[in-house]
Amino acid sequence: MxxxxxxxxxxxxxxxxxxxxxxxxxxxxxxxxxxxxxxxxxxxxxxxxxxxxxxxxxxxxxxxxxxxxxxxxxxxxxxxxxxxxxxxxxxxxxxxxxxxxxxxxxxxxxxxxxxxxxxxxxxxxxxxxxxxxxTVNNVYSIVFEFVQMNDVMRVVKEYNLKIRNQTYDNQCLIELEFRKSLTNQVVNKLEKIDNIVVEYLFTV
CATH class of the missing domain: 3.30.230.30 (Impact, N-terminal domain)
Structure with a gap:
């Protein structure tokens, strides 16, 4: 099944x-x-x-x-x-x-x-x-300020998320890939972080 x-x-x-x-x-x-x-x-x-x-x-x-x-x-x-x-x-x-x-x-x-x-x-x-x-995985882009790095990485570590791409500067961008079934939990956790933009990209 x-x-x-x-x-x-x-x-x-x-x-x-x-x-x-x-x-x-x-x-x-x-x-x-x-x-x-x-x-x-x-x-x-x-x-x-x-x-x-x-x-x-x-x-x-x-x-x-x-x-x-x-x-x-x-x-x-x-x-x-x-x-x-x-x-x-x-x-x-x-x-x-x-x-x-x-x-x-x-x-x-x-x-x-x-x-x-x-x-x-x-x-x-x-x-x-x-x-x-x-597994069917969703890919999301996460844009945030450098000062939020620890908060973001805490979520990445908690759910063992795969980082596909990353750009670190004053404003950081990370592409995350994770199982479709985790989407609601992961997105909800990320969106609680201040000044973060979470955007769905595609499914693989």
Whole structure:
């Protein structure tokens, strides 16, 4: 079960292979953080596997189960991209792209055969991948006077906050990263410090 601020993904790219009646299904799993990465990865595989008849894929991003895309690349609708996506969902992993490259072996597999092949190929890659749990983190900028440094660092230490960037002068700026679930506690503590500006930047 995915908690509000934790998710499972893969640590690094992994490859698998599934064969059925002469057809070969090479699977490639990639960790991604944005849909803009998909095209380059897919284009690269098309260059390497230019003799393959299909390059089907699915990806899932974020904790929202509606943030996904599937592509059957000429296979009958629902026989390739959807089985790949369903496998990602069953493993409860996200921020993952899986591309399955098919070399046709001369025998038609039919709809059930294709669904099984694309699912099995995806499973082959995922089982060879290192699955790890990560936290969803928020990044905030904190602007304050140098005299408040001790107060700010006390909060940083109390919650073991990660400092991403820092500029110390008469006016100081720190970028802090911390678990999403800690947001209310951390922000409330910081905002109690005099002459401090706390601003949300983005989520990673």
């Amino acid at each position: 995915l908690l509000e601020d934790t998710y499972k993904t893969i640590k690094s790219p992994a490859e698998g292979l599934f064969k059925d009646r002469g057809s070969k299904f090479f699977s490639f799993a990639y960790p991604i953080v944005h849909e803009s990465e998909v095209k380059a990865l897919a284009d690269n595989l098309r260059k390497v596997h230019f003799k393959a008849v299909h390059h089907c894929y699915a990806y899932r991003l974020g904790l929202d189960k509606s943030n996904f895309r599937v592509n059957d690349d000429g296979e009958p609708s629902g026989t390739a991209g959807k089985p790949i996506l369903n496998t990602l969902l069953s493993y409860e992993i996200t921020n993952v792209l899986v591309i399955v490259v098919r070399y046709f072996g001369g025998t038609l597999l039919g709809v059930p055969g294709l669904i099984n092949a694309y699912k099995s190929a995806t499973v082959e890659a995922i089982t060879l991948a290192d699955i790890l749990e990560k």
